[in-house]
Every structure is written in C-alpha cells, then in structure tokens.
Amino acid sequence: MARGCRCFAVVIDGAIAGYGWLSSASEWIGELQLNISPRAGEGYIWNCATIAEHRRKGIFRAILGGITGVARSEGYRRLWIGSVDIPAEKAVRPSGFRPALTFRTASLLGMHLMVARRAPDADFSLTEEARHVLGSPGAPLVMGVLISPQKTRTH
Numbered sequence: 001m002a003r004g005c006r007c008f009a010v011v012i013d014g015a016i017a018g019y020g021w022l023s024s025a026s027e028w029i030g031e032l033q034l035n036i037s038p039r040a041g042e043g044y045i046w047n048c049a050t051i052a053e054h055r056r057k058g059i060f061r062a063i064l065g066g067i068t069g070v071a072r073s074e075g076y077r078r079l080w081i082g083s084v085d086i087p088a089e090k091a092v093r094p095s096g097f098r099p100a101l102t103f104r105t106a107s108l109l110g111m112h113l114m115v116a117r118r119a120p121d122a123d124f125s126l127t128e129e130a131r132h133v134l135g136s137p138g139a140p141l142v143m144g145v146l147i148s149p150q151k152t153r154t155h
Helices: 059-073 087-091 124-134
Strands: 006-012 015-023 027-029 034-036 042-050 078-081 101-108 111-118 144-149
Touching: 006 059, 015 059, 027 042, 034 124, 042 059, 059 078, 059 087, 078 124, 101 124
Parallel strands: 042 078
Antiparallel strands: 006 015, 015 042, 027 034, 101 111, 111 144
C-alpha cells in the first residue's frame, strides 16, 4: 500500500470472501516477467482471488464491479487486467474488459519463454496501447517469441 496500491475485498459474514488490488503505478507481473506501467488516468487490477468456499458465487465479478466503479468515480479512463483460463475468467469480458494481447509462458532451467500475440479480434489501437504499457520506456513490448533469464522479484 505504500506504493499507492489499494486492496478491495468482498466480506461475507465478517470474513473476507475475495479480494483484488488496484494500482496506478508500475507493477511487476511475475507470470509474464514484465512490468506494467499504466499511463495517467489508467490503472491495473491484479492479484484477485476468491477464498475456496466462496468460489462460483460471483465473488470475482463483484470484486471487478467494485474496483471498476470506484475507478470510474475517480476519473480513470482505462483499467488493465490480466486473466487466465479458469472459470472466473468468464466474468472479465462482461465486466467491460476487452482482450488486447494473449500470452503463453514457460520457465525451465532458469530461462523464461513467452509468446506474445495480438488477441483474436482485438482492436489494433488497444493492442498498441497494451504493448506500450507493457514495454520498457520508449520501446513497446516486442511481439512474438521472447526468451530471457528468469527473474525473481517481489512487489
């Protein structure tokens, strides 16, 4: 939270049922071995989780709705989110998110392999914006196959 991150939670009967984070500054995405650096008026939703006994009850959708509602009221123009192929991912598109990029990753023997591609049917300008927030300063993310030494970082 000292970096400006905020945590949102769904509470049921006094206990946390699920949570998610919102950042407007640079964040490390360990799975991709990349930083995401939202621009002014943008944010990144990350590390959303639902406690096991509350899964398949719409908790993730509620978290997304709460975060996007607060962000909208604060004037955010765009929110970025990453998702994986799990049942909860079905809530991402109905919550107003559109795919920009797809990734495949693997790590072996200290090396990280990532394949970055434009998402099927993605808007070209959205894909380009995503490449810029995921790239290094002044250089958009390179598409295709990327191999690099695996990095370990903490938030």
